[in-house]
Amino acid sequence: MPNIFPFLFPVILYAEIHYKFRYFFSLLKKSEPEILADVPHRLEPSPVLPVLVIVKDANIYPITLEQLTIKIKFQDGIFFQKQLLNSAIKISSKYWWNVYNIEIGNYRGWLECSVIFSIERNGVHKNYVNDNYRTTSHSPFKTFIAPSPLPRFDNLLFGECHAHSIYTEDQVEFGAPIYASSHLAKSMGLSFFCVTDHSYDLDDSVDNYLINDPDAPKWIKLQKEIDECNSRTLGNFVIIRGEELSIRNLSDKNVHLLLFGSKDFYKGTGDSAEKWFKNRSELNLADVLSKIGHDVIAISAHPHERVSVLERFLLNRGIWTDDDLSNKQLTGIQFLNGIRNKAFYKGYRQWVRLLLKGFRLIAIAGNDAHGNFGLFRQIHIPFIKIREDKIHLFGKFKTGLFCKDIKETDIINSIRDGKAIITDGPVANLISNGMVHSNTSIGECISGTKHKFSLQALSSKEFGKIDKVTVFIGTIGDEEKVFFHLRDLNSCEFQKDFEIETREVSYVRAEVWTSASSSEDKLEHFCITNPVWYKP
Numbered sequence: 417m418p419n420i421f422p423f424l425f426p427v428i429l430y431a432e433i434h435y436k437f438r439y440f441f442s443l444l445k446k447s448e449p450e451i452l453a454d455v456p457h458r459l460e461p462s463p464v465l466p467v468l469v470i471v472k473d474a475n476i477y478p479i480t481l482e483q484l485t486i487k488i489k490f491q492d493g494i495f496f497q498k499q500l501l502n503s504a505i506k507i508s509s510k511y512w513w514n515v516y517n518i519e520i521g522n523y524r525g526w527l528e529c530s531v532i533f534s535i536e537r538n539g540v541h542k543n544y545v546n547d548n549y550r551t552t553s554h555s556p557f558k559t560f561i562a563p564s565p566l567p568r569f570d571n572l573l574f575g576e577c578h579a580h581s582i583y584t585e586d587q588v589e590f591g592a593p594i595y596a597s598s599h600l601a602k603s604m605g606l607s608f609f610c611v612t613d614h615s616y617d618l619d620d621s622v623d624n625y626l627i628n629d630p631d632a633p634k635w636i637k638l639q640k641e642i643d644e645c646n647s648r649t650l651g652n653f654v655i656i657r658g659e660e661l662s663i664r665n666l667s668d669k670n671v672h673l674l675l676f677g678s679k680d681f682y683k684g685t686g687d688s689a690e691k692w693f694k695n696r697s698e699l700n701l702a703d704v705l706s707k708i709g710h711d712v713i714a715i716s717a718h719p720h721e722r723v724s725v726l727e728r729f730l731l732n733r734g735i736w737t738d739d740d741l742s743n744k745q746l747t748g749i750q751f752l753n754g755i756r757n758k759a760f761y762k763g764y765r766q767w768v769r770l771l772l773k774g775f776r777l778i779a780i781a782g783n784d785a786h787g788n789f790g791l792f793r794q795i796h797i798p799f800i801k802i803r804e805d806k807i808h809l810f811g812k813f814k815t816g817l818f819c820k821d822i823k824e825t826d827i828i829n830s831i832r833d834g835k836a837i838i839t840d841g842p843v844a845n846l847i848s849n850g851m852v853h854s855n856t857s858i859g860e861c862i863s864g865t866k867h868k869f870s871l872q873a874l875s876s877k878e879f880g881k882i883d884k885v886t887v888f889i890g891t892i893g894d895e896e897k898v899f900f901h902l903r904d905l906n907s908c909e910f911q912k913d914f915e916i917e918t919r920e921v922s923y924v925r926a927e928v929w930t931s932a933s934s935s936e937d938k939l940e941h942f943c944i945t946n947p948v949w950y951k952p
Contacts, residue, residue, distance in 0.1 A: 444550055444802065449474040449507070452547035453531035454592070455557040455790040457809050460565050460605040461524065464517040467531060468596050468789065471512040478508035482541070483534040486518055489556070491525045504536075510623075511582060513593050515600070524563040526936075528556035549793070551801045557790045560878070560936060566605040567843050567874040567908075571855045573822065574814045574839075575608035576601060578660075578674065578717065578750060578782025583638050584613040586625050589794070592787035594655065595645050597810070600789050602653050604811045607822050610656040610782075611642065612674050612717075616688030618659065618681060628690075635681040646824070654822050660717060662686050664700040669734025672717040673701065674750060674782075677828045678708060687731040695732040705745040711825065713747040713832050715780060716740070720762035721753060741770055741777060748778035748831065752838050754785065754808035764944075771923060771947060774892045778831055778859075779946055781838035785810035813840050816943075818856040834859030834946045841879030841941035844928045845872045846948050861949040866917045873910040873928045873943070880935030882910050885928050890947070892921045899924070906931075916950075923947035 450472040459465065467486065471479070484500040500516050520527070533544045545554040566574060580591040594611060601609050618635045621627040642657050649655075661673045662684035670687040682704060686697030705714060719736035727733040741749065749770075751763025770777050785808055792805040816837040819830040830836065835858055837844060848857040849868040857869070875882050882905045890896040900914065916924060925947040932940040 446548070446550070447477055448535075448537060448548055449477045449479060450548070450590075451479075451533050451535065451544060452549070452793075453533075453557075454787055455529050455559055456600050456604050457558070457790045457806070457812065458560045459562060459603050461562055462603060463519060463521055464603075465520050465527075465529065465559065465561070466600050466603050467516045467518055467529070468592070468600060469514050469516065469531065470592070471507050472590060473510060474507040474512060475510045477537065478506070480536040481505040481507055481533065482536055484516070485532040485534070486516070487530045487532065487556075488518070488520070489528040490523060491527065496520075511593070513596055515596055520561065524561050526558060526560055528558055530556045547793070549802050552793065553804055559790060562878050564876050564878070567841070567876050567879070568816070569818075569843060569845050569855065569872070569874070571818055571820050572843065573607040573817050573819050573827070575606050575610070575656075575817065575827070576783060576785060576811045577610045577715075577780045577815045578612050578753065578784050579609050579810060580613050580660075580784075580786040581611050581638075583611075583634055584617045584786060585620075586617060589786060592789075594641055595648070597787075598645055598649060598653055598655055601811060602649075606811055606814070607652075608654045608656055608827050609811075610658045610674070610676055611638070612658040612660040612782075613638065614688075615659055615661045615682060615684035616690065619683055619685065632681045639679060651822060654824050654827060656824055656827055661699070661704065662688070662697045663704055664697045665734055665736060665740045666701075667734055667737070668696070668732075670695065670697050670732050671719075671734055671736050671740070673704060674715040674717045675704075675708065676713050676715065676831070677824065678712045680707075682707070687727075687733050689731060693730070695730065701740065701743060701746070705743060711828070713828055714745070715748040715750050716746065716777075717750050717782075718753040718759065718763070718784065719749060719751055719766060720759040722759060736766075738766060738769060741766070742773070742775060744775065746777065748780050750780050750782050752779075752781040752813050754783035754813060768890070768896055772890050772892060772894070772896060774921070776834065776947075776949065778834045778836055779838055779944065780815045780831060780836055781813040782815070783808050783810060783812050813838065816843060818858065837943055837945045839941075839943040841935075842873060842875035842882060842928050842930055842943045844926050844943045844945050846870070846924065846926055846945060847872070848948065857948045858946050859948070861951065863951055865919055865952045866915065867924075867950055868913065868915045869924065869948070871910075871912050871914065871926055873926075875908045875928075875930050875941070877908070877934075878936045879941040880930035880932065881906050881908055883929055883931035883940070885910060885912070885926070887914070887924060887926050889916065889918075890923045890925070891918070892923075894920070918950070919952045921949075921951045923949045
């Protein structure tokens with residue numbers, strides 16, 4: 417019986433088009449490799465535009481890439497066109513890729529970019545724009561070249577905390593090369609990203625995703641590649657090794673757990689859709705937390721991601737409940753997952769409830785990005801249609817960490833210590849006047865009954881002027897209250913000193929929102945800090 421499970425559930429990677437059932441019609445399948453380009457949705461000020469080109473499964477469908485042509489339209493209407501290849505390239509490997517750096521000079525602002533592939537296969541010559549998928553729009557990528565760097569404070573590093581690579585691969589999807597991802601991430605102003613491939617993909621054979629291998633050669637290969645990449649980017653970028661592990665929650669439902677820093681592979685196949693009705697994951701949360709070492713942290717992934725009826729019934733998927741998250745060995749919660757939707761707000765409210773119960777869960781942001789630097793492509797109707805969107809884009813929602821060194825252990829420790837903010841543009845910081853030698857008080861626990869703070873916030877023309885600033889005070893075992901709320905600030909810089917007096921175990925945290933009318937994309941942008949804790 418063919419395995420139809422993967423086609424029943426949403427996927428968010430580059431679309432795999434070759435798998436089909438015997439005797440079934442597929443509009444998407446063709447006797448060519450997958451061919452696609454990707455471009456970052458945003459760049460730091462830079463004279464070059466990096467363009468990622470991927471050709472997958474050419475070992476089955478070899479081609480000659482005769483020419484690559486870049487067409488760019490600038491905001492002032494000027495066009496630019498360039499051919500990238502001096503000679504044709506014969507491609508016959510399973511996974512071929514390259515990053516082409518396109519000179520754009522001092523241009524700043526929006527641009528549109530198209531990549532034209534000229535290929536030959538079996539004597540037939542064809543041209544494709546941006547990808548060779550059927551049913552996609554082939555519309556130009558839209559990229560913003562920032563006039564100024566991301567707003568940031570000293571020692572504030574930005575990263576992508578939930579991303580998938582080529583090691584996530586199955587019948588319907590595949591991810592981006594690790595080194596290419598680091599190259600594009602740096603161009604976007606990031607200093608790190610976490611590789612969090614699915615546990616049920618990492619136990620596959622290297623050459624065949626339909627066959628499991630108990631020796632986990634993909635995991636071993638992944639660790640080696642991360643080490644090699646980090647040795648090449650030493651000091652200015654780091655890749656955090658990780659895994660998106662399928663586990664059982666307290667209701668025996670499958671949920672996802674992010675592990676950062678682990679060199680040991682943990683098996684989790686309950687929602688892999690690899691075997692009919694074999695949907696019980698090998699480990700529960702307590703099992704995992706008892707096994708991981710001190711140098712590994714565990715994060716609840718997208719706790720309120722929508723679970724369809726089919727996913728509940730066939731894959732036994734569920735959500736993270738308050739009881740699931742009430743494990744003090746759990747480091748954090750990733751409720752921001754590539755889109756600000758109902759799941760985000762449910763996760764946000766859940767996080768606040770748990771803070772008020774005294775659980776110091778660290779909030780981080782991620783995008784569940786599977787490539788998707790400039791465009792989200794997924795199989796929408798199995799064998800029939802591919803969907804395109806601007807959600808789950810790599811680096812769109814960022815985790816900001818107050819961290820001095822760009823090293824794997826330092827990044828992990830900064831998350832563990834709660835020195836984190838989540839943002840899609842503006843930044844905020846809380847500093848106690850008793851910590852004059854520290855860059856931040858976020859994540860700290862301060863003693864005393866009177867506390868003086870300085871709230872600082874920064875934005876830029878790109879993300880809009882700061883419109884609203886709110887400081888919240890939460891009393892453990894009681895409720896969270898607004899300490900002050902300011903509106904219509906109309907500035908890209910903000911600072912306010914304030915004093916708190918309390919005799920209860922409490923916390924203070926801040927949120928900053930910009931005005932949509934003043935931002936480049938005409939959307940509001942925000943920053944949420946993790947708490948500063950204090951006790952009398």
